[in-house]
Amino acid sequence: MDNKIKMQAKNVDFFYGKNQALKNVNLNVYANKVTAMIGPSGCGKSTFIRLFNRMNELVAHTTLKGKILLDDLDINSPLVDAVDIRKRVGMVFQKPNPFPKTIFENISYGLKVNGIKDKAFIEQKVEDSLKKAVIWAEVKDRLNDSALKLSGGQQQRLCIARCLAVETEVILFDEPCASLDPISTAKIEELILELKKDYSIVIVTHNMQQAARVSDYTGFFLLGELIEFGKTQDIFTAPKDKKTEAYITGRFG
């Protein structure tokens, strides 16, 4: 392969209690590429993407087997703090989840918890992040309004800006457009393509057109298994597995 590997899942099994949600998943996330994960609801996409920033730790009674690597670092090693991983691997959630704080505070929060106190720096960073997330023009006159007053699409771009402010290396998007209108969706897709210059990106979507539009690599999940993984072009034009073919041609899911 021509690309640098940024993150890697190696022989990953994952259990909620006794329920196995992922079965022996192996997948590479390449640097400065967009990796999409598709598959029907409940097949384990969210479970899988949340392993990359150790988010599943917040769920009780779960078991992880196998390894997740970030630049060769085993992120689940006892020597590694989840907080440090999340400073390098950011996440945007399915439902926009701004804090019940002002627009400004929503962005500055990530900087403050990372120990940054310089006011001028924070202000600059907030502006830069909002600009990068293409929402600056819409909010620059009301940075002190509650973020909850924004529309769904604006909230999601705010959440992306919040993530960008932290300057992670990877961004995980878990169905970021699931609750958005087509115009907001288009804006976010454009943004993802833009962000790829600076970030390695993983995106879960059950919208195959979206996967085809934004991603370089695609993995197809079914019932906790990674059925097929490869270049998006190949997956969509010449799937090797019958099940992948059935899914992308819309015969189930």
Added chain:
Amino acid sequence: MKILRFKERLYKWIFTILAFASLFFLMGIVLVLVKESLPIFQKVNFFKFIFGRSWYPTYNPAEFGILPLILASIWVTLGAVVVCVPLGVGSALYLNELAGRRQKAVLKPIVELLASIPSVVFGFFGVVILTPLLQKVFHLPTGLTALNASIILGVMATPTVCSIAEDALNYVPNAFREASFAVGATRWQTLTQVIIPAAGSGIATAIILGMSRAIGETMTVLMVAGGSAVIPHTFLEPVRPMTAAIAAEMGEAPMGGSHYHALFAIALILFVITFIFNVIAEIISRSFRVKLGLSG
């Protein structure tokens, strides 16, 4: 078919009446309180009644100034707040954010059990254990003091505060926690900068309802506050809160006399205070649900 419909309408009426019953009771109580307290204000000026510094209802001439009683109630209530806020909010935070599911399953019922202990038992505990202890520690003539009442009331209000504060924390959507962790915040940062501010007005509601529980509590203060109707100067003096005055004196006040009416007036004032507390709590908790984007 007809019978069925009749039955249904009957049920509807029964439940409507039941639902309105408490409203009628409330109105009945208010009416009685107002009617029975009015006569005292023909004798004593309303402001003299509230701000009068002497409560000598059985002297001749009698004095009806309830400021000592009001201050006693305020003192023990604030004292109780000092006890029940750290205890109640602290345990709510622990239950919600730190305790595992199994710990919570054991601890929460225990806290709620605390709420079901009759107040006379708390009072008994105060008299038998706390009173001699305070007397010894502070070298007091009596351990029956405002401090004693504050501590016991604080413990009694803790389950109320804990359980409502815990509900408030539960209302904070998990999405906020995840969002905070996702930008690299620690558990402590998440708790202090996201969860507590988000649940803040819910926690305030919990505290106000705890206060309202403390100020209305009668049996305990009757037993442990000491009962002296003078304006308190320190927490180490005996005091007579409004509820204790009513409970202690109602039996000896001749029915229809000024003392009797004065006690009703105290009850009316107490009712107004708790009513205000509850209205404030309701307003705050509404704004809380709006703030979190839950239904208003």
